[in-house]
Structure formats: C-alpha cells, structure tokens
Amino acid sequence: MPRRPVTPEPAAAHDADEEALLHEALKGVAPLRDTGKATLQRPAPAPIPAQTLREDEQVLQESLSDQMPMEVGLETGEELVFLRNGLSNQILKKLRRGFWATQDHLDLHGLRTEEAQALMVSFLNDALKHGFRCVRIVHGKGLRSRNAEPVLKRKVGNWLSQRDEVLAFVQARAEDGGGGAVMVLLKAKSKKQGAGLRRR
Numbered sequence: 001m002p003r004r005p006v007t008p009e010p011a012a013a014h015d016a017d018e019e020a021l022l023h024e025a026l027k028g029v030a031p032l033r034d035t036g037k038a039t040l041q042r043p044a045p046a047p048i049p050a051q052t053l054r055e056d057e058q059v060l061q062e063s064l065s066d067q068m069p070m071e072v073g074l075e076t077g078e079e080l081v082f083l084r085n086g087l088s089n090q091i092l093k094k095l096r097r098g099f100w101a102t103q104d105h106l107d108l109h110g111l112r113t114e115e116a117q118a119l120m121v122s123f124l125n126d127a128l129k130h131g132f133r134c135v136r137i138v139h140g141k142g143l144r145s146r147n148a149e150p151v152l153k154r155k156v157g158n159w160l161s162q163r164d165e166v167l168a169f170v171q172a173r174a175e176d177g178g179g180g181a182v183m184v185l186l187k188a189k190s191k192k193q194g195a196g197l198r199r200r
Contacts, residue, residue, distance in 0.1 A: 079171040080157040080182055087167060095170050095185050100134035102176070102183070103127070108152060109140035109180070116152055120159060124186075128165055131189045136172060141180040153180075160184060 083092055094100070106123040108116040120137065127135050139156040160166045165187045172181035 079179070080153065081170050082157065082161050082166070083168045084166070091168050091185065092170055095134070095168055095183055096173070098173065100185060102134050102136050103132040104130075105136040105138065107138040108156065109138050111152070113152065113155060116155070117159060120156065124163060124165070127186060133186055133188055135184050135186065136176060136181055137184060138177050138181040153182075156182065 081092065083089065104123075104127055106120065108119060111119065116139075123135075123137075137156060137160075139153045141153070157169070160169055160182070167185045167187055169182045169184040171179055172183050176183065
C-alpha cells in the first residue's frame with residue numbers, strides 16, 4: 001500500500017507555536033524601565049606585553065654580574081663610591097652634600113640576593129621611567145649576615161655600576177642611613193635636564 005506524502009507544516013504555523021512558547025516562558029517577567037541613559041561600550045584596554053616585560057627584566061637581571069668592577073672603589077674603609085668615566089669629581093661631592101633631592105627610595109635590607117636583585121632592577125626601571133635623578137637604596141650593614149660581612153652592600157654596588165643609566169653613587173649621609181644605604185645619581189631625561197635639583 002503506497003504511503004501518503006507528508007505535508008510539511010506551514011512556516012507561519014511553526015512561528016506561531018514558537019511565539020506562544022516564548023510568551024509562556026516569559027510570564028511574570030517585567031521589562032526594565034527605560035532610564036533614558038545611553039549604554040556606551042567602554043573601549044578595550046590597550047594590550048600590555050606582560051611576557052615581553054618579564055623577559056626584558058630577566059635579561060637585565062641575568063646580565064648583572066657579582067664581580068666587583070674596577071670602577072667601584074672603597075674610598076674610606078667600607079664606603080662604596082662610583083663615578084662614571086669622564087665625569088667630574090664635583091658630582092661625587094654634590095651627591096654627598098645632598099645637592100640633588102632624593103625622589104624615591106628602596107629598602108633591600110634583609111632580602112636574599114635573588115630577591116634584592118629583581119627588586120632593584122624593577123625599582124631602577126621605574127625611577128628612569130618617571131625621570132627621577134636621585135634615589136636612595138638601603139642595603140643594610142650586613143651585621144646579621146654570615147661572618148657579619150656586608151654581602152648585599154657589595155652586590156648592590158656591583159649591580160648599580162653595571163647599569164649605564166647610573167652616573168654615580170656614594171654612601172648616604174648619617175641621617176639617610178649612613179653605611180647601610182647608598183645615594184644614586186641617574187641620567188637625566190633629555191627634556192628634563194636638572195630635574196630633582198634643590199633650590200638653594
């Protein structure tokens with residue numbers, strides 16, 4: 001016996017059923033009131049190359065040696081002092097007298113070598129980005145370290161001298177930490193020469 005052909009349901013009837021089901025599902029749902037405010041789409045934040053920044057910082061850290069460069073001297077016993085080749089000794093005198101205002105400081109006291117190195121790299125990068133000229137880094141006097149030697153102090157001197165942006169550094173004045181801290185002079189930005197100078 002031959003089968004009767006199936007007549008497809010009209011599209012209009014199908015749509016009506018869908019609409020009826022939708023109305024049934026939305027019973028009791030009240031529409032939001034119109035406040036008259038426009039809904040603005042916020043622009044997406046600019047992508048930050050976080051991985052690239054981490055890789056750059058890692059390269060900087062790995063490039064810092066722990067060997068004492070010839071340019072870093074111990075002028076008076078354990079006092080760290082450094083002056084970039086070709087610069088006047090007057091810079092060291094001015095740095096010791098506080099000629100440049102201290103614009104930021106970092107405390108590395110009590111940290112392990114790896115932690116101190118990573119933190120100092122990040123601190124210097126941030127200082128340079130903001131155009132700071134003079135910063136203070138507290139390394140501690142090493143009194144609690146093995147054999148009471150200022151290990152971190154010497155390493156900080158090594159790391160600083162290897163950064164091209166560091167022009168000079170000297171031991172801080174007594175009121176700024178004395179033998180447990182160092183004052184660092186950084187290169188000026190081209191458009192901000194003399195930034196951070198104290199008016200006297």
